[in-house]
Amino acid sequence: MRILEVSKLYPPFWGGIETVVYDISTVLKQKDYDVDVLCVSESNHSSREVMDNVNVYRCSSIVHMASTYISFEFIKVWRSIRNNYDVIHVHLPNPLALLAIFLFRPRRGCKIIVHWHSDIIKQKFLKIPFIPLQNSLLSNCDKIIATSQVYANSSLDLKKYLNKVAIIPIGIDDKRMSIDVDRIKKIKNSYPGKLIVFSLGRHVYYKGFDYLIDAAKYLDDNYIIIIGGQGQLTSSLNEKISKYDLSKRVKLIGRINEEDVSSYFYAADIFCLPSIERSEAYGVVQLEAMACGTPIISTDISGSGVSWVNKHGVTGLVVKNKNPQELAKGIKYLSAHPFEKEHIQKYFMENYTRTKMVDCLIEVIKSA
Known part of the structure; x- marks a missing residue:
């Protein structure tokens, strides 16, 4: 079976979707499936390369705006290779992929799986011209994969297509979070003497770091909140x-090297x-x-899978959204009532490994 993964970007750009595409492609290859990836390059150069035994088509882009790439090369390559596959697995949101598939349909008999x-929440103006293309793809695809039932049920875009939806939780490589005892000790x-609360992500509006910083007002100096990452809101944070003299309780440490990320998670008492x-x-x-x-x-975000992933009372606590006092209350509770690490890791291994994710994907493909 030949499978084409269609993604916006691909590692070494390690965004959330890109990491999922990488994990899926890598595990499929390990299971002896023939897998290629089609994506955009962040540069104006195109290439065809092999990364971890997966063939990757990187297509030059000419414009990048509002999280969207414009690439004539992407459409050209898509047109030339699309009929070589038994399965097209396209990851959305990706307006460029919608356009390419609308212009040049895959061959008859090829299964189309939408992930x-x-x-699209913030750039709704961008979404408008692509709605007909999106609806065309959703109408004609064989299956739609959503990452949680909660999100699928709350999505207005998927409302008409819930009969096609299969739920596959995202999983990650269980070996990725390696232990570096010396680095953990150094952190x-x-x-x-501090209880370490770790947080990580791009400094953008929906990440809610403003509220976490406000939560520090309700903690004493026995706590330290470490926030990794960077972004457009770093300066204002x-x-x-x-402004609130919280430098003893909150530290912004900037971008964390990939090899150090797991050490911060292990060093933290709470994430x-x-x-x-x-x-x-x-x-x-x-x-x-x-x-x-x-x-x-x-936090309990209406219509999001976040609180579904973090099982309240098993892997942690789910608190009221946009509420610094509730965040602080949760931090204090977990510091006084620590969870067993082994129980959390066991729950992860049972539910959220990338191997489990890909096994579920293979079943969806076979049944489509």
Whole structure:
């Protein structure tokens, strides 16, 4: 069986969707499926390369705006290779892929599987011209994969197509979160005597870091909140920390090297995902915390899968959305009532490995 994974980008760009596409492609290849990836390059150069035994077509782009790439090369390559496959697995949102598939349909008999990662929430103006293309694909595809039933049920885009929806939770590589004892010790020693609350993500509006910083007002100096990542709101977050004199309780540490990420999860007593909008459709970063046995505090976002992933009372706590006092209350509770790391890791292994995700995908493909 020949499978084409259609993605916006692909590693070494490690975005959320790109990581899922990488994990799916890698495991499918390990299971002896013939897998290629079609994606856009962040540069103006096209290439065809092999990454971890997977053939990757990277297509040059000419414009990048509002999280969307314009690439004539992508459409050209799609047209030339689309009929070589038994399965087209397209990951959305991706307006460029919608256009390419609308212009040049795959051959008759080829199965089309849509992987619906999230609705377009913020750039709704961008979505309007692509709605007919999106509806065409959803009408003609064989199956639609959603990452949680909660998200699928709340999606207006999927409302007419729920009969096609199959639920496959995102999984990650259980071996990715390696233990570096010296690095973990160094992180802990940087904050002696402190209970470490770790958070990680792009500094953008829907991540809710404003609320996590506000939560520090209700904690004492025995707690330290470490926020990794960077983004358009980094400056304003730093200003807020200074304005409320919270520098002893909140640290923005910038981008964390990939090899150091797991050490921060292991060093942390609590991981907090304070996201506030459905743009956070799933919260893959919660799986990384689970793999390390770190209890999670997440928020109850209406229509999002975040609180479905973090099972309240099993892997952590789910608290009210946009509520700093509730975040602080949850942090205090977990510090006084720590969860067993082994129980969290066991739940992760039973539900959220990438191998389990791909096994479910194969079943969906076979049944489509």
